[in-house]
Amino acid sequence: MLRHLTLRDFVIVDRLELEFSAGFGTLTGETGAGKSILIDALALALGERGDAGVVRAGCDKAEIAATFEVAAVPEVAAWLDENGLDVGDELLLRRVVDANGRSRAWINGSSATVQQLREVGEWLVDIHGQHAHQSLLRADAQRQLLDGHAGLGDLAREVGGAWKAWRDAEQAWRSASEGAAALLREREQLEWQVGELAALAFTADEWAELDLEHRRLGHAASLIEGAQYALAVLAEDDAACERQIDRVATRLAGLAxxxxALAEVAGLLGSVQAELSDAVSTLRRYADRADLDPSRLAEVEARMDAVMTQARKHRVPPVELPALLAGWQARLAELSAAADLEGLQARVDALRSAYLEVAGRLSAGRRQAADEMGARVSEIMRQLALSSGRFEVALLPVDGGAVYGLEQVEFRIGGLAGNEARPLAKVASGGELSRISLAIQVLTSRSASVPTLIFDEVDVGIGGGVAEIVGRLLRELGRERQVLCVTHLAQVAAQADWQWQVSKAGRDGVVLSAIKALDDDGRVQEIARMLGGVEITDITLQHARELLRLDA
Incomplete structure (x- = not known):
């Protein structure tokens, strides 16, 4: 759960350090004091989009750091390990946005991307915004809520993958069918080119070998002549070096x-004699092997000419011919597969069957979850003074299926404007829609796995006894999770385990927002303000104590 949150130069906050507790907490304050700034800052730490507008006027950057206790969320440890980040019982997310709008992020002190913040944030916090009831009217949002509540998210993603594979195969079959003539011409051309180049049987290493052999054969006469000259000078002439050195060495050995002192020189000449003898032996072996071979030279030149002809023809260096051939062979294999219309059709049929199988399992899960969700949301609606309302989840078949499955999800309400259940958008007023949205959010949050739930003024449009019931629902939720609610309703705030007050004041000509943790007396004053407005009377104070269940 969320343990600490630090803000620095964020919007109208200069510096703020908050320590969070378990259970149900509320954030209250006058309109415009900045109650939602805290939620916005946390959302930024969790990977929401940020720009230069979040930086406090006159400052270089805004900084947000959030610390979470994650020992009870093994998925986070697995994710950190998978991404090569430090793993521990606590998780620190840090985000900095500078005055130019550039953003940087860190996870446990290591540089991270905003996408990584967003990914790990999905395991940590679920934020319900004050306009959640508006997105509730969208078909995709309704489908995602049902799938999330039923734990069908992974299966829904599997259906999406199966759908894409099926449609891609279908497109490949269609392209092959429509372009069969063009593909045939390309295939015939490639077959001729591949056959010609494959017949050459040329490898990249061969070119270097051919070049070396060609230079040797082309200069064979010079090589033989040079070797014979060296042998004559070193060993075979009357005045050959080998004989001269032998005479000198013998004479110096006698004078030693x-x-x-001459013994050292004689020894050195002995070493020279040995080296020279090895050189002469090597030269004799070379001269014995060296030979003029015009026929082999012609063969090498013919081979090089054949390779160069193909290289010029296809406008590539000789060493690139093997890679060119490999590319053509791969393309030819693709064309051969594309030409197999029966095989492509069989693949389409197999992938369609795979899609229908996994989509069928998703449909079965949705049918079971739809009935259960309808009954439980209806029950919560009755607690929220919508006793005549009946919530239903309709599954509307989609002909041929879609990327999200075999049916569309539609939330319906019956009983508010007649018994017949009709789409949510057509029967619910603004206030009713807000309460229905809250009922759905409370239910889906109970089934979610994230440890921290945040409700940002989702109680707009309700009041009185209904507000008290909303507070009780959130308090019950707080027994299972950490819950934070930004609210303007005293009846909701009074149900909280702990309460913070947001205020705004001028300091050195600058308006700044601050947050203060309230004790029992402070909560009485704040609840009384929320009940009575500007003037707080003894009656409103007494009412506040009653809501808080404190002795007078």
Whole structure:
């Protein structure tokens, strides 16, 4: 759950450090004091889009840091490990937005992307905005709520993947059918080109070998002549080096008897004799092997000419011919598969069957969840003074299916304007829609796995006894999760386990927002203000104590 939240230079907050508790908490204050700023800051830390407008006027940057206790959420540890981030019992999310609108993010001190903040945030917090009832009118939002409540999210994504695979295969079959003549011409051209280049049987390594052999064969006469000249000078002429060095070494060895200093020189000449003897032996072996081979030279030149002809023809360097051939062969394999219309049709049929199978399982799950969700939302609606209303989840068949399954989801209400159930948008007034939305949110939040739930003025449009029931519902929810509600209703705030007050004041010519944790006396004053407006009387104070169930 959320443990700490730090804001610095965010909108009209200069610096704020908050420590959160478990249970149900409320955030109250006068209109315009900035109650929703806290929610906006937390949403930014969780990966929502941010721009330069969140930076407090005159400041270089805005900074938000949120710390969560995640020991009870194993999915977070698995996600952190998968993304190569530090894993622990606490998770620190940090977001900085500068005055130019550039944004940076960190997770447990490591640089991260906004997308990563958003991904891990889905395991941590569920925020219900004050305009949630507006999105509730959209078909896709209704479908996602049902699937989320029923735990069908993974299955719905599987259906989407199966749908895409089926449609992609169908498009491949259609393209192959419509362009069969063009594909045939391309295939015939490629077959001829592949056959010609494959017959060359050329590899990239061969070119370097051919070039080396061609240079050797082309200069064979010079090589033989050079080797023979070297042998004559070193060993075969009367004045050959080998004989001269031998004479010098023998004479110096004899003189060393008279002066030992010459022994070192004689020893060095002995080493030279050994090296020279090895060189002469190597040259003799080379000369024995070296030979003029005009026929082999012609073969090499013919091979190089054949390779160069193909390289010029296809406008590539010789060493790139094998890669060109591999590309053509791959394309030819694609065309061969595309030409197999029967095989493509069989693939389409198989993928359609796979889609219908997984979509059928999703439909079965939705049918079961629809009845259960309808009954439970209707029960909560009765608590919210909508006793005549009946909530239903209709599943409308979609001919041929769709990416989201075999049916569309439609929320309907019966009993508010006649017994017949009709689409939500056509029968509910603004106030009724707000209460229905709250009933759905309370139910779906109970079934969600996130540890922290935030309700941002979702109680707009209700009051009196209904507001008290809303507070009780949120308090019950707070026994299972950490719940924070931004509210303007005293009856809701009085049900909270803890309460914060948001205020706005001028300081050095600048308007700043602040948040203060309220004790029992502070809560009495704040609840009385919410009940009685500007002038707080003894009666409103007494009423506040009664709501808070405090002794007078």
């Amino acid at each position: 008897d008279y002066d030992p």
